[in-house]
Amino acid sequence: MTDTISETLTGTAASATGVTKAYGTGATAVTALDDISVDIRRGEFTAIMGPSGSGKSTLMHCLAGLDTVDSGEIRIGETVLNTLGDKGLADLRRNRVGFIFQQFNLLPTLSAQENITLPLAIAKRTADPSWFATVVEAVGLADRLSHRPSELSGGQQQRVACARALMAKPDVIFADEPTGNLDSRSSTEILRFLRRSVREFNQTIVMVTHDATAAAYADRVVFLVDGRLVHEVRDPDADEVLDTMKALDSYADPAESRS
Secondary structure, three states, X not given: OOOOOOOOOOOXXXXXXXXXXXXXXXXXXXXXEEEEEEEEEOOOEEXXXXXXXXXXXHHHHHHOOOOXXXXXXXXXXXXXHHHOOHHHHHHHXXXXXXXXXXXXXXXXXXXXXXXXXXXXXXXXXXXXXXXXXXXXXXXXXXXXXXXXXXXXXXXXXXXXXXXXXXXXXXXXXXXXXXXXXXXXXXXXXXXXXXXXXXXXXXXXXXXXXXXXXXXXXXXXXXXXXXXEEEEEEEOOOHHHHHHHHHHHHOOOOOOOOOO
């Protein structure tokens, strides 16, 4: 195992270099990320895993520009997020980053179609009809576009969220426990869609998950313990991921919470 995992900068969609992040001060301070360096390759599906409190969600939030770091550098492509002000970060999140959350985060008064195209509308951009049709076909929502979220199942709502994340053709999509509120069938549909978006659309995806089966859809799994990157697995299967998680659980400090 190693504390630093890195790839060549060629083809890097996002990266963290020497990143440290702490919450609180003095005796109550908790180090959420401890000198982490990791590169996310373009066109790959990366899963982030670790025991409870390992810092996996904090790492994703920092990579996505949703949280700041105390030291080190975060990049989306060649853009250094640390140097951006609030407007620059907002523009980056709107135009270059896609998000999929556990809670779907759809606007209840909008139809599925309006929710899908909302990021483009906010950015005052017009949806490409061909790309819209491709995305809708990929998530299987052609007959649900006029429905509001309350008229859709949980799985269908998450598929709307997936389509919304893809519409702006972002550099990276960040997915935070995207199957956490879904049944097994809906979870499989979402994971297959994410896998397809990497394979067919050359999308880059970073997913935080606690589920070994979900992680097995990724090209690569990186593991955190106590705010440090300690291991990675490429071309994972669920059994290998589960065995790694069991081994890492014994290293985690259950009294600390970082995720």
